[in-house]
Amino acid sequence: MNPHENPAAVLDQVAELTRGSDLIGISLTSNYVDHAICITQHLRRSSNAPIIWGGIHPTLRPEECLKHADLVCIGEGEDALIELVQKKAKGGDCTGVRNIWYKQNGEVVRTPLRPLPIDLDAYPYPDYDLDAEYVLHKGTLQPMTRQLLYEFLEHITYEEGVSYRAIMSRTCRNRCAYCASSALGKLYGKEWRVRRRSVAHFIGELNQAVARFPEIQRVVIEDEFFLDDDELIRDFCSAYKKEVGLPFVVTGMFPSIISAERIRLLVDAGMYRAGVGIQTGSERVMQKVFQRPCTQEQIVNVFAILNAFKDRFKPTYQYIVDNPWETEADQLETLRQLLIIPKPCILEFFSLTLFPGTRLSERAIEEGLITDEHSQVYRKDYHFTTSSYINELYCLFQKQQVPRWAIRLLMTAPLRRLGWVRFPVAASKIFYVLAIPRKILKRIQRKTGRGSGRSLAGWGFAGKDDASCPVAEKESGGRHGSPKG
């Protein structure tokens, strides 16, 4: 299915499900604007209920969203939505609710922002009551069942088995120029700082989830900025180990918070993988373009710290490519860094996407690099990098069968200047074929129990070559959501 089209039958199902509602809410990120428009237009035909949009995109582009929605929620929505619903229940007047913008006589009415909630423990755990949930599956909307939920939760990580996603904090303390945090920081000013649920509240959610869905095999902690406080890490690790005890993944670990002691505690508590945003090997791009508070020296240090835990832990290093402000010299710095990254690790490359409201998006608009956000940004999928000589070289690092000397050769100036994309592509294919006998031999050794590889059984890597990069060549990065940290 074209992601920007919704089959008429599905839209009819949505209309049917929302029939009789007093208020219809749609949550969206920028990549889902087309869907939201399409669903909203369809619902207008069957319902008179006001339609409210919320999420990061309406927060950053409220005026644009009010061309389609009746109401838009700016920023965090729990309290605003409750107030709105209560007002509506009392008499139908939706005006004057802080965070809820609307249009009156063609003019946008902007209500003030309410302060950011500090006590996140005051909110209930995420609603996993499946009775009222529906999900788009195999082309139709289907009632959510335990089985279907498991199917969806199976595809979150590289490993097989059901994962549970959870978030302990909101916000990040940084404001990298390409990240929504830089846009939200502008909106909220000084208020925009890390807020966390208590360890007890977070562990309580995990315990409830595991009790309810015993098939859960691991936890994926999706915080954009994971714990950076020693005491908190100690409390978390000791409670997690005692009460939950499942292997876990952290998706957003900022390099400068990494220390050997913190990683030791976390690995000991069950952390077997963490996503670490490296983004670039160039100090210039890091400081001047991405404005990311992290140095290349710290990054090299991180490689060494994390590699010391390689028998129980595998890092995922993430890079941003397709950066129009990057020079060839910057790209070479990244390539040189990739040459020294110790194995095992997973490497992911994402195409720079200039999401609305970010400092880099503003710069790109000013410089004329973005002329149509809809097609250049909203419809862009950052899992797909452009085909270029340098990007193909990056990809070679994901293929452990390609020896470093071959990559070094392809990095030399004459070959780079030729820029024939088919060179690295051919190298990848040749070494893939050459590696087949070795792979067969390894498989036989494993079957006969004579393999010498470490076993990461129990940590989700059972049966996998731990030096390999399981970044699927077919679905690069797609199984684990957004890069963070």
Ligand code: B12
């Ligand atoms: C965790 C996370 C995920 C998890 C979500 C897990 C989960 N169960 O929720 C996963 C990995 C699935 C994910 C996926 C994606 N993510 Co993400 N993700 C985040 C992250 C780090 C935190 C989200 C969060 O919980 N925030 C805290 C809560 C409080 O804020 P919130 O989600 O915005 O929701 C509040 C308000 O917006 C509002 N609200 C939201 N919806 C609605 C609806 C209504 C009706 C109302 C009234 C209010 C309302 O109320 C909410 C509660 O206060 C954010 C970073 C960030 N700063 O938000 C990125 C972020 C939202 N993700 C981003 C992206 C790009 C994606 C993907 C498109 C990546 C991809 N290509 O796969 C997908 C899209 C998923 C989707 N269907 O929308 C970008 C979005 C940028 C943009 N402008 O669109 C962000 C901002 C990160 C970044 N790069 O800057 N993501």
Ligand code: SF4
């Ligand atoms: S990229 Fe990561 S570290 Fe930088 S502001 Fe965003 S969430 Fe924070």
